[in-house]
Structures are given as C-alpha cells and as structure tokens.
Amino acid sequence: MRRILFALLVSFGLVTHAMADEAEPIRDASASSTSASSVPLAASEPAARMHRVSALLVRRFGLARAKAEQIAEAVMASASKYSLPPALVLSIISIESRFKENARGAHGATGLMQVVPAAHRRLVTNVDLTQPAANIEAGSAILHGYIESAQGDVTTALRAYGGSTAYARKVSVHARDFELNAAASDTGTASAASGAR
Template sequence: MNQTCTWCQHGRTFLRDVAQGMFLITHSGLAMVGLTSLALVLALWLNPHWLHSAEGAVFSWLRDRQVLLSWLPQDTTERATALRLQDLPKPQVAVAEWLARKYKVAPEPVAALVAESYALSKKTKLAPHFILAVMAIESNFHPYVQSQAGAQGLMQVVTEIHAKRYEAYGGRLAAFDPIANVRVGVAVLADAIKMRNGSVEEGLKFYLGGYALTEDGGYVAKVLAEQAQLDAVAAGQKPALP
C-alpha cells in the first residue's frame, strides 16, 4: 500500500514538473513572440519605407494568388501592355504586323493584344481572330476612343453599364487600360452570344446595341470579314491592305 502511494506521489510530482516546464516554455515563447512583434512594429514605425515595402509585398502575394480579388484589385500600372514580336509564334507575329500596318499603330502593343486574344480564346471558346476583329471594327486599335453613348476603349464597352466588371481591375478608369478593357469586353461579348443561343451573328448584334437594335448597319459583316482576313494572314497569306 505504501509502495503504491509512493508511486502515486512520484507520478504527481512528475506531472507537476512537466506542467511547470510546459508553462515556462510556453510563457517564454509567447514573451519572445511579443518582444519580436513589438520590435518589428517599432522598426516599421521608425522607417515608413520598410512599412510601405512590406505592404506592397503582402498585397502582391495576395493578388498573385487571387485572394480577396475584389478588395485587392489588380495593379495594372505594373503590367506591361506591349510584347516583343519575336516572343510570339509565327502566325501571331504575322497577325500583329498586319494589324499594325493596317491600323497605323505600333506593333508591340498590338502583339500584346494578339497574345491576350489567344489566351482569352482558350477560356471563352471565342476564336482569337474573332476577338481581334471586334477590336478592329470597334476602335481601330485606339484604346482611348469614346462614343457618344459612353462606350469606351478598345472593345467599346459601355462603362456605365458594366462598371461592376471593372472592379477586379481597379475600377472604372481601367476601361482605358487595353488589357483590362479587352478582358471585360470579351466577357460581355461571350455572355451576349450565350444569351442568343450561341449565335455569333445575333450575339454581335446584341453586343452592338442590345435589345433595342433593329439594324446593325453592316457591323456583323464587317467583323466577320475582318476575321476572315486575319485567318488568311495567320495561314501565311497576305491580303491587300486598304
């Protein structure tokens, strides 16, 4: 009986020592965390440049992983909107060069739009040359065009109607950012085609004027003709420029 009590006493002593040790370790660890945090806060407070750099790094990490995208919109000022032609596949180079000559714009920004159209094509199932053809007819590849109805940018998206779509890119002024405008415009166009049971022609008409449109003024024919020319250019042909 006494031997059993002795073992019980030793067990209680052991458990008490372990608990005290864990408390000391935890307390010391928390104290170190607290001191480290305090030192970090003081360092950032004394050096605002470090704080700005740290914030930028955190925001960039969150944006890259698309975390809280609506609260941390894409910083379009840090993204290049031009590409070297040699970075594109040959068919895309031919298309970019042809468009640059036809619309009298620099080839490097057009190259970026060509590459973006091919990337969007994979996501939306819209042909890349179809996307580029809409851009061509809508704006002649001039990103700052605005219509009397308030349609803006390369794809002539009515920003007032589709302002919500621009939130992920920083707000309404992103309508004049070429890549943001194309992405929003393609999303609107893809939705229009879906609403018209997959008809490209009817979707284009809806994209042009919505439910109120009665006559497209040859718009659909122009877009499809432009697409056909781009298909020919990518295949190695050289359609005559106007």
C-alpha cells in the same frame, strides 16, 4: 451567319483549342522531367499565331509593333478563355475603336472594345478600361455572356453588343476579312518557308 461563324471556328476557333491543348504540355514540362525539346515546339505555334496577328495590325492599322503585340496577346488570351474566334474579337475592336485604346464613345463607352461601364458595373469595377488587356478581357466576357444568353446565336449576341442587325452584319464581314488576311499570311509564310528550302 452560322456558316461564317463555323468557318471562323474552323480556322480561328481551332487556334483557341490548340492553344488550350498546348498549354497543358507546357505546364507539365515545367513541373516534370519531360524532355526540353518538346516545350519549344509546343510554345512556338501560339507565338507564331500572335506574331501573325500583330504583323497584320501593324500593316493594316499602322500600330507600333510593341502595341500590336500587346493587343494580339490580349486578343488571343481572351479568345481562348471565352471560346471566341480571335477574328471576331479583332473585328469588334476594329469597328468600335480602330485599335485606339483611349477611344471614347456614347454613354461612356471606353477603350478598344468600347465597354460601357454603366451597363456592366459588376464586371468592370476597379478596371482601367483604357488598358488593352483589361478592356479586351471585359469586352470578350460581355460578348461571351451575350452568346450564352442567345443560346449560341452569334448574330443575336452581336446585336446585343452593338445595338443593331447592321452592326452584327458589319462585324461578320470584318471578321471574315481578318480570317482571310490571316490565311493569306499563313500561305505567305508557308511559301516563304518552302522557297527558303
């Protein structure tokens, strides 16, 4: 499991660090007289990543493009904020709700990440868990808390989130699948770009 997490962090975790690193130059550019040409370059890579994730959601889960873009943006933002691999968040959503924002489950579990309001009252008070961004934010915060409580042990954190070792294994397999599909998208994009030259 640690090797899978390491691979996820290498391929997707760098996304979160790259996004954090790129966010600062964008703020500086708007606040100072930095050349305008540096802003589009810094902003284009996170946008390209979100586009690849949303295209994957359209292709694999049949989401409408606007909904896929909304979910991809929320996943990338929460993954960056909580230092989670986006593939891990996507994996949980795919297992918990199959990307259906109005999904309902046992014990009042609600939304994309099947957040249980009764178990997380302080975190979700006055939050509409059927809204993708709010649900992904709450679910990511919960997962991050479990990872911290488990001193970085993602398997233990996933067991706490989903209730079993089998769940943790399933999330890991799905996360690896998301990682491989994203890598294939990157390769396909690179091949198409080189073929266009």
